[in-house]
Amino acid sequence: MSNDANKVLGRLELDRELFENGLALLSNEVRESETIAISGSIKAGTMFDPIGASGTAELVSRLLMRGTTSRSASGISQTIEESGATLSFENRDESVNFSARCYFGVLDTVLEIISDCLMRPSFPENEIVLARSEILSEIKAEEDDTRSTAYRRLAELIFGRDATYGKDPLGRPEELNRLTRDDLVRFHRDNYSPNRLILAMTGGYDFDLVRSKIEKIFSRWSNGEVQKISYHDARDLPAKTAVVEMKHKTQVDLAVGTKAVPRLSHDYYPLNLGNLILGRLGLYGRLGKNVREDRGLAYYSFSTLQSKLFSGLFAAFAGVNPSNVNKAAEGIFDELNRITAEPIPQKELETAKRNSLGSLSISLDTSVERVSILHDIEYNNLGMDYLERYRSILDRVSSEEILSSFQQYVRLDRLSMVAAGPITDKDLTILPLAKAQTG
Amino acid sequence: MSTSILKSSFNLLEGIREFTLENGLQVLLKSVRTSSVVSTWIFYKVGSRNEKLGTTGASHWCEHMLFKGGGKLGKGDVHTLVSNEGGRNNAFTDHDVTAYYETLPKDRLDLGLFIESERMASAAFDPKEVESERQVIISEREGSENFPQYLIREEIFATAYHQHPYMWPVIGWKADLKNMTRDDLYHHYRRYYHPNNAILVVCGNFDQEIALAEITKLFSRIPAGEKIPNKIPFHELPQKGERIIKLTQPGTLNYLGVAYHIPEVTDADVPALIVLSAVLGGWRGLIGFFGDRFVPKTNRLYKRLVEANIASEVNTYFPVNIDPSLLYFDMTLNPEVGMKKATEVFFSEIDRMKDIVPSENEMKVSFNQIRAWHAYENDGIGLQALSIGYMERIKSRELANTLVERSLLVTPEDVSNVAKKYLSEMNRVVGEYNSVGGVAKIV
Numbered sequence: 001m002s003n004d005a006n007k008v009l010g011r012l013e014l015d016r017e018l019f020e021n022g023l024a025l026l027s028n029e030v031r032e033s034e035t036i037a038i039s040g041s042i043k044a045g046t047m048f049d050p051i052g053a054s055g056t057a058e059l060v061s062r063l064l065m066r067g068t069t070s071r072s073a074s075g076i077s078q079t080i081e082e083s084g085a086t087l088s089f090e091n092r093d094e095s096v097n098f099s100a101r102c103y104f105g106v107l108d109t110v111l112e113i114i115s116d117c118l119m120r121p122s123f124p125e126n127e128i129v130l131a132r133s134e135i136l137s138e139i140k141a142e143e144d145d146t147r148s149t150a151y152r153r154l155a156e157l158i159f160g161r162d163a164t165y166g167k168d169p170l171g172r173p174e175e176l177n178r179l180t181r182d183d184l185v186r187f188h189r190d191n192y193s194p195n196r197l198i199l200a201m202t203g204g205y206d207f208d209l210v211r212s213k214i215e216k217i218f219s220r221w222s223n224g225e226v227q228k229i230s231y232h233d234a235r236d237l238p239a240k241t242a243v244v245e246m247k248h249k250t251q252v253d254l255a256v257g258t259k260a261v262p263r264l265s266h267d268y269y270p271l272n273l274g275n276l277i278l279g280r281l282g283l284y285g286r287l288g289k290n291v292r293e294d295r296g297l298a299y300y301s302f303s304t305l306q307s308k309l310f311s312g313l314f315a316a317f318a319g320v321n322p323s324n325v326n327k328a329a330e331g332i333f334d335e336l337n338r339i340t341a342e343p344i345p346q347k348e349l350e351t352a353k354r355n356s357l358g359s360l361s362i363s364l365d366t367s368v369e370r371v372s373i374l375h376d377i378e379y380n381n382l383g384m385d386y387l388e389r390y391r392s393i394l395d396r397v398s399s400e401e402i403l404s405s406f407q408q409y410v411r412l413d414r415l416s417m418v419a420a421g422p423i424t425d426k427d428l429t430i431l432p433l434a435k436a437q438t439g
Numbered sequence: 440m441s442t443s444i445l446k447s448s449f450n451l452l453e454g455i456r457e458f459t460l461e462n463g464l465q466v467l468l469k470s471v472r473t474s475s476v477v478s479t480w481i482f483y484k485v486g487s488r489n490e491k492l493g494t495t496g497a498s499h500w501c502e503h504m505l506f507k508g509g510g511k512l513g514k515g516d517v518h519t520l521v522s523n524e525g526g527r528n529n530a531f532t533d534h535d536v537t538a539y540y541e542t543l544p545k546d547r548l549d550l551g552l553f554i555e556s557e558r559m560a561s562a563a564f565d566p567k568e569v570e571s572e573r574q575v576i577i578s579e580r581e582g583s584e585n586f587p588q589y590l591i592r593e594e595i596f597a598t599a600y601h602q603h604p605y606m607w608p609v610i611g612w613k614a615d616l617k618n619m620t621r622d623d624l625y626h627h628y629r630r631y632y633h634p635n636n637a638i639l640v641v642c643g644n645f646d647q648e649i650a651l652a653e654i655t656k657l658f659s660r661i662p663a664g665e666k667i668p669n670k671i672p673f674h675e676l677p678q679k680g681e682r683i684i685k686l687t688q689p690g691t692l693n694y695l696g697v698a699y700h701i702p703e704v705t706d707a708d709v710p711a712l713i714v715l716s717a718v719l720g721g722w723r724g725l726i727g728f729f730g731d732r733f734v735p736k737t738n739r740l741y742k743r744l745v746e747a748n749i750a751s752e753v754n755t756y757f758p759v760n761i762d763p764s765l766l767y768f769d770m771t772l773n774p775e776v777g778m779k780k781a782t783e784v785f786f787s788e789i790d791r792m793k794d795i796v797p798s799e800n801e802m803k804v805s806f807n808q809i810r811a812w813h814a815y816e817n818d819g820i821g822l823q824a825l826s827i828g829y830m831e832r833i834k835s836r837e838l839a840n841t842l843v844e845r846s847l848l849v850t851p852e853d854v855s856n857v858a859k860k861y862l863s864e865m866n867r868v869v870g871e872y873n874s875v876g877g878v879a880k881i882v
Contacts, residue, residue, distance in 0.1 A: 004475070004544050004545070004546055005525055005544055008475040008544075032473065034447060034448065034449055034814060035811075035814050035815065035818070037818075073736075074736075074737070077735075077736040077737045078737055078800075078804070081721075081735060081736070081737045081804045081807070081808055082737075082800070082803055082804045082807055083807065084445045084807035084808055084810055084811030085811070086731065086733035086811075086815070087733065088731065088732040088733045088734065090732055099731060099732070099733075101731075101733075101811075101815055102811075103445060103447070103811065103814075105445075129748070130745075130746065130748055133748055133751065133773055134745075134751045134752075136774070137692065137751035137752075137771060137773055137774060138751065140691035140692050140774060141691065141692055141771065143691050144587070144690050144691040144692065144874075145585070145586070146585050147585075247689070248688055248689035248690070249584075249585045250581040250582075250584040250585055251578065251581040251582050251584065251585050253585075281518075281522050282515065282518030282519055282521075282522045283506070283515070283518045289515065292575055293514070293515060293571070294571075295571075296570070296571035296572065296573070296574045296575050297574060297575075297578070298575065298578050299575050299576070299578040299579035299582055300582070319578060319581075319582045320578060321574070321577070321578060321581060324574075324578075351519075351522060351523050354522075354523055354524065354525055355522045355523065355524075355525045356525070357525055358524050358525010358526060358544060359525045359526070359527065360525075361475060361525065361544065362475075362476050362525060362526060362527060362542055362543075362544070364475070365474060365475065365476045365542075365819045365820055365821070366818045366819030366821075366822070367818050367819070368731070368818060369819075421585070
């Protein structure tokens with residue numbers, strides 16, 4: 001594997017500070033840069049939605065920039081934009097993530113606004129109406145989108161409709177419509193606290209100076225009695241297949257998948273490298289070669305491994321003409337059968353390892369990707385020496401481990417499948433269970 | 440808080456050296472010795488602008504075929520070779536340009552140059568691979584057809600132009616994709632893929648003398664081709680009235696798209712149009728290929744449409760093209776709001792743009808966003824190479840810096856003047872996407 005890539009990873013200078021109130025700061029100073037990139041998160045995402053109140057985390061996240069106790073929604077946007085800065089918040093299943101970019105000269109202002117949005121949102125009634133309306137509109141757009149529909153329905157089949165990773169973060173319209181301002185205030189009080197907050201930064205500044213700025217701004221925030229983090233998952237559900245008929249569409253989106261492992265599982269790295277080989281490397285790995293290059297069936301066919309704090313999702317996708325759905329499904333199943341039956345040849349594994357190491361080092365070239373990696377290190381508790389260790393982590397993964405992890409988690413008889421588009425259930429004739437290898 | 444206009448020492452062009460090989464290949468080298476990567480980009484002066492009816496989409500299809508082998512490269516080798524190094528590679532085709540890149544560890548510049556020289560000299564266009572790729576490209580198109588926003592945009596462009604090739608989508612019309620032959624594609628490749636119709640940009644940590652020697656060795660062997668005139672023989676006449684298209688499809692939401700003809704990017708009015716675009720719809724960079732989730736909210740359209748609960752989303756797209764193009768807006772309407780109401784509000788805001796000059800505050804926000812995004816969209820070696828090469832293709836590599844600097848000199852009156860000149864009913868195309876219900880049935 002490339003020593004250069006390893007050196008690049010090892011050279012990245014990181015600073016970390018854990019403040020008294022639990023806020024974690026991870027930083028990479030790049031003195032020659034004029035600009036600063038920030039990536040942060042607070043663990044207050046969809047998994048904390050109260051029962052029967054889906055969409056609460058989403059609605060709260062959209063209101064963070066729409067008024068605080070000292071600033072109006074328009075005042076926040078005005079200050080950010082007139083500073084030449086950017087700031088956005090995004091709700092996910094576990095956390096609300098935020099990102100910002102700015103010049104050093106306005107860093108204080110941007111940090112003040114981030115803290116204000118997180119600590120003191122005022123949830124104005126008129127803004128609640130607007131944000132709710134936006135979400136309802138997005139739910140409707142999602143219902144008309146084959147890709148989103150296939151993905152969302154697959155997550156529901158695998159985890160359960162009300163489970164942490166099965167829920168649509170946007171929520172259900174009837175529950176969203178019932179949410180009151182009090183619900184949002186309560187959710188914020190119970191879930192937004194500094195010991196759930198991570199700030200990662202990179203750019204042209206002095207770390208000591210930035211640390212003292214952050215301490216000054218965020219030390220006013222103390223931890224209240226926050227809701228305990230609890231993971232809710234349905235018991236292992238039987239594999240299912242679903243068709244979502246959308247007659248007016250041109251293309252079918254096909255998604256197959258199963259429950260995988262959390263990020264800190266010892267099976268994560270074998271599964272991740274296997275996934276790289278199966279559906280990412282080059283132009284979508286083995287799936288891309290089979291479904292796109294050799295069979296010429298689809299523009300995209302790839303796989304993904306999303307490993308979160310408590311569980312994970314493995315899925316493979318293809319976008320195909322309705323007449324090719326069964327052929328594409330067959331191509332995907334062939335590759336899944338192969339990776340669960342045969343060890344990865346050593347040369348292919350070495351290529352994947354080189355790619356994984358090299359691409360991590362190349363990601364450090366842009367501040368936006370670099371800061372996102374810093375954030376992930378802290379979020380997933382990977383350790384300050386993670387980048388230095390990355391090569392040895394890869395070195396330890398063997399073909400046998402990949403084979404056994406895929407046999408354990410990604411067997412065809414455990415896969416659920418969804419097809420969304422101009423197709424009926426009668427058109428879908430190739431199902432995962434029937435194609436599962438036996439013996 | 441009072442904020443002045445941002446100062447920046449960022450200079451995209453700092454340290455660039457230019458060379459031209461004897462066969463006409465233009466080479467731009469920018470060394471950044473602190474970087475750990477090197478990014479090789481090649482820009483061919485060909486895009487959908489150079490196509491004709493019957494072979495629309497040929498440029499984009501050629502782009503796909505250049506991953507299929509030829510010369511010393513086998514099918515799929517480009518991805519394999521780059522993956523082996525942990526690098527990144529891809530390509531894109533647009534109206535005016537087709538570009539390919541490899542971003543690699545700094546010691547593997549040779550690989551990026553080798554790949555691009557083989558592609559330029561010897562792409563195979565194996566008939567079997569052409570056929571296999573036909574369905575892949577049709578599938579790419581059909582994936583886009585699933586999105587109402589794509590359908591409305593395609594209709595608007597097709598309606599806005601009567602002659603100019605900007606009328607068809609870069610991916611091409613489906614009938615052409617079904618009928619185009621291998622020879623059509625190979626002819627397109629041979630006509631446009633040669634050294635004197637290309638710009639090679641290398642950016643990152645490398646020694647310029649060594650790089651130039653390697654470039655000379657690999658590319659000098661490729662003969663120059665036919666000189667391709669930059670001008671194409673189409674001059675779109677002004678519209679004689681508003682053009683309106685209406686799509687009625689099953690769906691869940693209604694969408695509105697509006698486009699106004701604006702001049703080529705070198706026109707003196709363009710800096711004022713950039714500021715107009717920022718005041719009206721916010722700013723997210725000149726190239727805009729790699730944005731983030733940031734939604735500008737101080738602009739007039741956001742305030743009038745989103746804050747008034749008429750649309751859940753409004754986007755503004757400023758084009759950087761060689762020929763006169765379209766300033767494009769699209770909106771996702773809230774379900775309770777009718778198309779009539781939405782269009783009335785949108786056009787009343789357009790009219791306000793003509794009647795009310797931007798305030799000092801609007802100008803300041805626009806200037807600082809334009810200045811800042813110039814740095815943000817050049818974050819990293821790969822994006823800098825893209826920016827340099829793309830602008831060189833459109834006009835000159837100075838174009839991005841020039842447009843930013845000239846935009847910062849625009850006055851509120853300039854903005855109002857270009858609004859009156861270009862944002863007229865006569866000069867616009869309106870596209871309505873009206874959804875009729877009943878879309879999904881879960882089985």
